[in-house]
Amino acid sequence: xxxxxxxxxxxxxxxxxxxxxxxxxxxxxxxxxxxxxxxxxxxxxxxxxxxxxxxxxxxxxxxxxxxxxxxxxxxxxxxxxxxxxxxxxxxxxxxxxxxxxxxxxxxxxxxxxxxxxxxxxxxxxxxxxxxxxxxxxxxxxxxxxxxxxxxxxxxxxxxxxxxxxxxxxxxxxxxxxxxxxxxxxxxxxxxxxxxxxxxxxxxxxxxxxxxxxxxxxxxxxxxxxxxxxxxxxxxxxxxxxxxxxxxxxxxxxxxxxxxxxxxxxxxxxxxxxxxxxxxxxxxxxxxxxxxxxxxxxxxxxxxxxxxxxxxxxxxxxxxxxxxxxxxxxxxxxxxxxxxx
Numbered sequence: 001x002x003x004x005x006x007x008x009x010x011x012x013x014x015x016x017x018x019x020x021x022x023x024x025x026x027x028x029x030x031x032x033x034x035x036x037x038x039x040x041x042x043x044x045x046x047x048x049x050x051x052x053x054x055x056x057x058x059x060x061x062x063x064x065x066x067x068x069x070x071x072x073x074x075x076x077x078x079x080x081x082x083x084x085x086x087x088x089x090x091x092x093x094x095x096x097x098x099x100x101x102x103x104x105x106x107x108x109x110x111x112x113x114x115x116x117x118x119x120x121x122x123x124x125x126x127x128x129x130x131x132x133x134x135x136x137x138x139x140x141x142x143x144x145x146x147x148x149x150x151x152x153x154x155x156x157x158x159x160x161x162x163x164x165x166x167x168x169x170x171x172x173x174x175x176x177x178x179x180x181x182x183x184x185x186x187x188x189x190x191x192x193x194x195x196x197x198x199x200x201x202x203x204x205x206x207x208x209x210x211x212x213x214x215x216x217x218x219x220x221x222x223x224x225x226x227x228x229x230x231x232x233x234x235x236x237x238x239x240x241x242x243x244x245x246x247x248x249x250x251x252x253x254x255x256x257x258x259x260x261x262x263x264x265x266x267x268x269x270x271x272x273x274x275x276x277x278x279x280x281x282x283x284x285x286x287x288x289x290x291x292x293x294x295x296x297x298x299x300x301x302x303x304x305x306x307x308x309x310x311x312x313x314x315x316x317x318x319x320x321x322x323x324x325x326x327x328x329x330x331x332x333x334x335x336x337x338x339x340x
Contacts (some may be wrong), residue, residue: 006164007304009040009042009087009304010039010040010041011024011039011116011125012126014041016126018108023139023271024041026048028041039078040072045289049189052091052152052156053080053086053091054108055091056080056091057076057080057081058087059094060073060077060080060081060094060111061128063094063096063108063110064128064129065127065128067099070098070099070100070129071096071097071098071129072097072098072122072129072130072131073090073094073095073096073097073129073130074095074096074097074098074113074126074130074131074135074139075095075111075113075136075139075140075179076089076091076095076136076140076144077094077095077096077130078131078135078139079133079136079137079152081125081128081130082133082136082156082161083129083153083250084133084137084147084152084155084156084159084161085135085151085152085195085247085249086152086153087148087151087195087247088144088145088148089140089144089148089152091146092109093109094108094109094110094111094113095109095111095112095113095115095139096110096112096113097112097114097118097131098112098113098114098115098116098118099115099116099117099118100114100116101112101114102114102278109203117176118174119135120135120173121135121170121173122132122135126192127257132166132170133156133161133162134162134166134167134169134170135170135173136164137149137153137156137167137170137185138167138170138171138173138174138181139179140152141153141171141177141181141184141185141322142171142174142176142177142178142180142181143177143232146183146184146187146202147199147202147282148200149181149184150184150187150188150202151195151198153167153184153185153188154188154189154190154191154192154198154249155195155198155249155250157188157189157190158190158192158193158249158250158251159249159250159251160251166250167185170187171185172333175310176197186222187202187205189201191214192249193230193245193248193249194206194230194245194246194248194249195246195247195248195249196230196243196244196245196246196247196287196290197230197232197243197245199290200241200243200285200290200296201231201232203290203293203296203297204297204300205230206293207293207297207302208254209215209300209301210234210236210237212232212233212234212241213232213233213234213235215233216231216233217231217233217235217240217279218278218279227297229242229244229245230243230244230245231243234304235277237281237303237304237307237308238277238278238279238280238281238307238310238311239279239280239281239282239283239300239303239304239307240267240279240281240282241282241283241300241303242282242284242285243284243285243286243287244285244286246285246287280301280307280310280311281303281304281306281307281310283299283300283302283303285300
């Protein structure tokens with residue numbers, strides 16, 4: 001509910017999200033929701049914390065409801081309405097697409113994107129016009145820095161809002177920047193479960209480091225981690241990279257999740273699986289560390305080197321440049337060797 005119009009919503013908004021009237025009245029009576037004005041409510045926690053994302057959503061809702069007809073929320077503004085994480089994105093301006101008018105920045109912090117026709121992927125939710133998640137992600141990927149675009153894409157993949165095919169089609173229909181969008185989308189995967197993990201995996205990919213294993217490492221009690229900590233397991237390098245699971249992605253949880261799938265998700269071995277090797281080295285990456293990718297790469301490479309020395313096994317990258325064999329020139333018979 002917090003994502004409808006920046007934490008402030010009407011009874012009709014709540015009904016559109018699946019809340020029946022008895023549940024709405026119960027939340028109001030117990031203090032979970034507070035009345036802002038007749039027919040308008042807000043969650044109690046939203047009243048105590050207002051960030052840039054909330055302000056952006058409130059301004060956006062006001063413009064879409066009371067602005068000129070034909071305005072469509074797009075780019076990061078549409079991503080905000082779809083409840084996707086906006087880490088690293090510029091929320092200074094509202095991004096709106098329309099058929100007419102002058103493109104560019106306008107008064108009131110509105111960035112107007114003019115496109116006639118407006119293109120595919122436009123939908124209406126609770127009387128608000130906005131582009132689909134796939135189109136919003138493609139638009140952000142074509143206009144924003146790489147890391148925030150990859151984070152946004154991986155969050156949508158993790159939540160099941162889009163598929164790679166959806167993203168590819170949306171990028172193909174962009175009026176500007178399709179090549180840039182395709183590059184960002186190609187770097188995104190479905191393995192990340194938080195903003196921190198998405199940023200870390202992108203750093204690994206751009207540095208050419210090995211891809212972590214999809215399974216969890218066999219951890220001793222000494223290295224069992226709390227819920228705020230996650231890890232990436234590199235079995236060939238015998239190294240675990242631990243990091244803060246900051247800003248987790250949202251996903252739908254099902255009550256009928258099979259126990260076998262849960263065991264596999266948490267690293268349990270299936271019958272016949274070989275016993276994984278024990279980790280030899282651990283590398284800790286904090287949330288502030290991710291702002292310095294060069295140092296993150298150096299720390300992980302150092303951990304790999306320490307583990308390699310302890311095992312006595314050296315791993316060489318197949319992409320490393322090969323040295324040409326040194327050739328010893330043998331002078332012809334009867335020709336003295338040249339000095340020096």
